[in-house]
Amino acid sequence: MNYFRTRAVHAGHGVDPQTGAHAVPVYQTSTFAYGSAERGARLFGGEEQGFIYSRITNPTVRAFERKVADLEGAEDGLAFTSGMAAVSALAFTFLAPGDEVVYLGPLYGGTEGFFEHLLSRFGIITVDAEQAGGLEAAVTERTRMVYVETPTNPTLRVHDLAEVARRAHAVGALAVADNTFASPYLTRPLEFGFDVVMHSATKYLGGHGDAIGGVLVGSSERLAQVRGEGLRHVGGCLGPQDAFLLLRGVKTLPLRMEAHCDGAEAVARFLEGQPGVARVYYPGLESHPDHPVAARQMRRFGGMVSIDLEGGFVAAQAFLNHLELFTQAVSLGDVESLATHPASTTHALLPREQRERQGISEGLVRLSVGIEDPRDLIADLARALEALRSPALR
Ligand SMILES: Cc1ncc(COP(=O)(O)O)c(C=O)c1O
Incomplete structure (x- = not known):
């Protein structure tokens, strides 16, 4: 084989x-x-x-x-x-x-x-x-x-x-x-x-x-x-x-990974440059500092995307609360898309200054992009970003 x-x-x-x-x-x-x-x-x-x-x-x-x-x-x-x-x-x-x-x-x-x-x-x-x-x-x-x-x-x-x-x-x-x-x-x-x-x-x-x-x-x-x-x-x-x-x-790992990569690439490209998004972390983007290493070591760039939102924790909470297709939950790699706020969940036990030194800011949201159609995922993210622009949050 x-x-x-x-x-x-x-x-x-x-x-x-x-x-x-x-x-x-x-x-x-x-x-x-x-x-x-x-x-x-x-x-x-x-x-x-x-x-x-x-x-x-x-x-x-x-x-x-x-x-x-x-x-x-x-x-x-x-x-x-x-x-x-x-x-x-x-x-x-x-x-x-x-x-x-x-x-x-x-x-x-x-x-x-x-x-x-x-x-x-x-x-x-x-x-x-x-x-x-x-x-x-x-x-x-x-x-x-x-x-x-x-x-x-x-x-x-x-x-x-x-x-x-x-x-x-x-x-x-x-x-x-x-x-x-x-x-x-x-x-x-x-x-x-x-x-x-x-x-x-x-x-x-x-x-x-x-x-x-x-x-x-x-x-x-x-x-x-x-x-x-x-x-x-x-x-x-x-x-x-x-x-x-x-x-x-x-x-089914290879089939799922191809779909995760398709989705994450589309999502990362969409998020880059969106108002309210200060930074997109995805090793497949040319803007990622480790893109050349990733291109050497990885077949494709994976299904995980993180974003840093302007407006810190308040913006991250509002964004997460407006997602409909992404489930707010820890864990990753599921066929369903998941979203979480690392600073208050997966990395909450670390002291704040240690988190910040590692780039885990209050505005960071981690997305585990599932195998759904990327167009639906992008529509969900666009809706949540739009909600951030509401006057109450500005
Ligand atoms: C990169 C990584 N390593 C290890 C673990 C721990 O694995 P488990 O939850 O199966 O104990 C996790 C869990 O989120 C993880 O994301």
């Missing part, structure tokens, strides 16, 4: 050998009979591979892991109950007190909060590369992990992945990319030298807003370590029913 669209449909599983079931069955079981005491000992001793207990592995979950690994060009995959469970399992497996994590911001607020507030209690230090004077200065002999999102949430920065991987490897650190916004259809960070890719599968991989999940991909050796420690001992396993939904979602 050479082509992405074919692999999205077929990779990771075949027809069920026992029943001929064409769709991967939902193996809704907590435990698996191992038959004999001798086989139990072999399975637990690692001399024989097989299913033991669904916290560690389950056939429906395994099919999802294999499919995502194939699409990312990785040896193996490992699924979790959420994106945050995937990030935390990775950190608990590979970091120890005194280690440093360097990140290139901005990051999803939950990830930044996890690094800065939770890991710090365990003696793990988080360094914001930008505050430390850039990546070159931030990465030191103490750095064990360099973490980046591609593109970043919510300002859609696109960092040079090859450069980040090179810098991480120069000190023997793990290069980790959260590829949630791009999905493997648009960018595959392992091809740029990254060691591990993480996804909130809740977003584009699942695509339908009906399941929460996370996944890591990378080398078999590294992921076996995470399965044995971060997954087995922390316990954030993906359930088989959610794995089934995510697996079904991934099959």
Whole structure:
């Protein structure tokens, strides 16, 4: 199978050998009979591979892991109950007190909060590369992990992945990319030298807003370590029913991503230059500072668009409250269009000055452009912008 669209449909599983079931069955079981005491000992001793207990592995979950690994060009995959469970399992497996994590911001607020507030209690230090004077200065002999999102949430920065991987490897650190916004259809960070890719599968991989999940991909050796420690001992396993939904979602990833990109490109071009819109963040626009990097690293530019509205929070609230087709909700990557105000929702836990330093202003609105007809989406946005011009808000 050479082509992405074919692999999205077929990779990771075949027809069920026992029943001929064409769709991967939902193996809704907590435990698996191992038959004999001798086989139990072999399975637990690692001399024989097989299913033991669904916290560690389950056939429906395994099919999802294999499919995502194939699409990312990785040896193996490992699924979790959420994106945050995937990030935390990775950190608990590979970091120890005194280690440093360097990140290139901005990051999803939950990830930044996890690094800065939770890991710090365990003696793990988080360094914001930008505050430390850039990546070159931030990465030191103490750095064990360099973490980046591609593109970043919510300002859609696109960092040079090859450069980040090179810098991480120069000190023997793990290069980790959260590829949630791009999905493997648009960018595959392992091809740029990254060691591990993480996804909130809740977003584009699942695509339908009906399941929460996370996944890591990378080398078999590294992921076996995470399965044995971060997954087995922390316990954030993906359930088989959610794995089934995510697996079904991934099959249409390439088709959905094309539609998301069509919509976002049209929306971004429409918004650029509209009165009341101070700035449009979309890596596909020539005005975006990272457009050249994005053009090198991405097949197309994704389905996320952020805008900075003149008039700050008041304008953002009024704009959001006048949208009809876009649903006001967090999350992203669903077939339906969503809109949110990061400063008061996804990034509310960060101190205001940290948000502003990262460009997450009070007037910033993040749009997750769905697969609806872009003409309807543009009409909805135009109506909400028109409402901002009403005398009461001026
Ligand atoms: C870029 C990114 N990474 C990670 C997460 C966390 O994923 P989850 O909500 O599945 O735990 C999110 C959630 O919004 C996200 O946007």
